[in-house]
Amino acid sequence: xxxxKNKLIVTLPIIVxxxxxxxxxxxxxxxxxAPHNLPIAIVNEDQGLTAxxxxxxxxxxxxxxxxxxxxxxxNSAIKWIEVGSEVEAKSGLDNQDYYAxxxxxxxxxxxxxxLMTLDPSSPRMQMYINQGMNASASSVAGQMLNHAVDxxxxxxxxxxxxxxxxxxxxxxxKQAAALxxxxxxxxxxxxxTGTHSANGNSPVLMLQPLWMAxxxxxxxxxxxxxxxxxxxxxxxxWANIVQFLWxxxxxxxxxxxxxxxxxxxxxxxxxxxxxxxxxxxxYLAFFxxxxxxxxxxxxxxxxxxxxxxxxxxxxxxSAPELLSLFYRDWILSWLPMRFMVESVLSAV
Numbered sequence: 127x128x129x130x131k132n133k134l135i136v137t138l139p140i141i142v143x144x145x146x147x148x149x150x151x152x153x154x155x156x157x158x159x160a161p162h163n164l165p166i167a168i169v170n171e172d173q174g175l176t177a178x179x180x181x182x183x184x185x186x187x188x189x190x191x192x193x194x195x196x197x198x199x200x201n202s203a204i205k206w207i208e209v210g211s212e213v214e215a216k217s218g219l220d221n222q223d224y225y226a227x228x229x230x231x232x233x234x235x236x237x238x239x240x241l242m243t244l245d246p247s248s249p250r251m252q253m254y255i256n257q258g259m260n261a262s263a264s265s266v267a268g269q270m271l272n273h274a275v276d277x278x279x280x281x282x283x284x285x286x287x288x289x290x291x292x293x294x295x296x297x298x299x300k301q302a303a304a305l306x307x308x309x310x311x312x313x314x315x316x317x318x319t320g321t322h323s324a325n326g327n328s329p330v331l332m333l334q335p336l337w338m339a340x341x342x343x344x345x346x347x348x349x350x351x352x353x354x355x356x357x358x359x360x361x362x363x364w365a366n367i368v369q370f371l372w373x374x375x376x377x378x379x380x381x382x383x384x385x386x387x388x389x390x391x392x393x394x395x396x397x398x399x400x401x402x403x404x405x406x407x408x409y410l411a412f413f414x415x416x417x418x419x420x421x422x423x424x425x426x427x428x429x430x431x432x433x434x435x436x437x438x439x440x441x442x443x444s445a446p447e448l449l450s451l452f453y454r455d456w457i458l459s460w461l462p463m464r465f466m467v468e469s470v471l472s473a474v
Contacts, residue, residue: 133467140334145178146187146308149436151437152436152437152439153310153440154453155440155441155444155449155453156259157201158257159341159444159448159449160203160232160446161203161204161267161270161447161448162202162448162449162450162451162454163201163205163267164203164204164205164225164263164267164270164447165205165207165223165224165225166204166205166206166207166224166225166227166228166267166270167207167208167209167218167223167224167226167227167228167272167446168188168190168208168209168227168228168230169190169208169209169210169211169212169213169214169215169228169230170183170184170187170205170208170230170236171183171211171229171230171231171232172230172232172233172234173232173233173235173236174186174235175235175236175239178460181235181369182228182234182235182249183234183235186230186234186278187208187230188333189277189278189279189281190206190274191206191226200458201303203270204270207223207224207260209227212229212252212311215227215229215254216254216316217249219254219256219259219316220316220317222256222259224256225255225256225260225264225266225267225447226250226253226254226255226256226264226268226270226271226446227252227253227254227256228252228253228254228271228274228275229251229252229253229254229426230251231249231250231251231252234249234250234251234261235249235297235335237249237250238308239283240307241286241301241304241308241389242286242289242290243373244298244300244301244334245300246300246301246304246305247304248304248307248308248309248310249308249309249310250310250312251275251308251309251310251311251312252310252311252312252313252314253265253268253272253275253313253314254314254315254316254446255271255272255313255314255315255316256316256317257266257315257318258315258317258319259320259445260316260444260445261319261327261434262444262445262448263448265444266448268313272311275309275311278309278377279307279309280379282308282309283305283306283307283308286305287305288309298429318399320431327443328388328393329442329466329467329468329469329470330442330443331393331468332384332388332405332470333435333439333463333466333467334435334439335384335410336380336384336405336408336409336412336464336466337371337431337435338435339380339384339409340409340412340413340416340427340432341414341416341432343373343376344413344416344417345425345428345434346418347369347417348424349421351369353364364377365422367420369417370414372412373413373414373417376409376413377406377407377410377413378406378407379410380406380409381402381403381405381406381407381408381409382402382406383402384402384405385398385401385402385405386398386402401470404466404469404470405466406468406469407471408465408466411462412462412463412466415462416431419431434461434462435463436462437457438461438463438464441453441457441458441464442458442461442467443462444462446458452471
């Protein structure tokens with residue numbers, strides 16, 4: 127039982143528990159994510175009625191914005207952003223400003239008024255879901271929009287039935303069918319993730335091999351440099367210049383080869399050259415950052431970058447609005463690989 131006399135062996139259960147605790151922290155962002163100020167555009171193009179003068183679209187916008195869609199902690203789940211036109215909303219979706227958009231068309235009030243006649247025509251709304259921005263967040267945004275439209279439907283149905291009841295009118299079969307769900311909503315997916323993008327998660331998947339390649343490349347450089355005998359500072363400076371220049375060549379090789387590999391494995395990259403050049407720039411940036419840390423603290427710095435990858439991946443696959451304020455402001459905001467993932471997301 128001489129093994130049990132070793133202090134390291136005796137404290138091993140505590141060490142294991144500590145390791146499990148540290149690495150379990152990476153699970154937190156994926157557990158019960160709740161939206162916070164999820165940006166959704168709302169467009170009211172309704173021209174209203176002249177006699178009587180009424181604009182149902184304006185009432186709906188007011189009702190939606192005043193409707194309580196909050197989390198359990200009381201924070202607003204949605205940040206409604208009024209946009210002037212459908213074209214402007216689509217542009218914002220393409221620029222990743224909104225996760226979704228709700229459009230009220232020009233003839234909404236006119237169609238709503240027709241529900242009181244014998245020839246009803248259901249008013250329509252378009253719900254644009256920005257699927258490619260973030261699969262999880264856009265799905266949540268779609269659910270929120272459905273919830274809002276359902277609430278409007280119930281309110282509109284109750285108001286129409288009350289108006290018909292006050293007039294003492296009889297409902298036709300067409301009216302009854304239309305009043306069951308007065309508003310017809312059309313769901314339109316924009317910037318769809320497609321079938322060759324790992325459900326929109328391909329940028330995070332592409333980060334991992336690129337990051338590890340940078341790390342291994344720097345480890346090899348460090349081991350080789352440590353074996354060299356530098357006579358003076360000029361020799362060290364020249365070694366660093368060579369490392370930078372050779373790193374740039376490696377970056378080009380990594381960027382183009384990785385983009386080609388990704389395409390062969392099934393990842394759709396519509397802009398091959400642009401994607402390859404950007405990955406090369408990202409590789410060089412990571413390469414120089416890791417080299418700087420290695421030159422400062424040596425091979426021990428490898429632990430930092432392995433942990434950065436391990437802890438960073440769950441954050442990068444989540445939308446910022448689905449993270450708690452602490453993780454969004456103090457963790458995600460300074461992750462160096464975030465800029466690469468967000469830019470590749472726009473390309474693929």
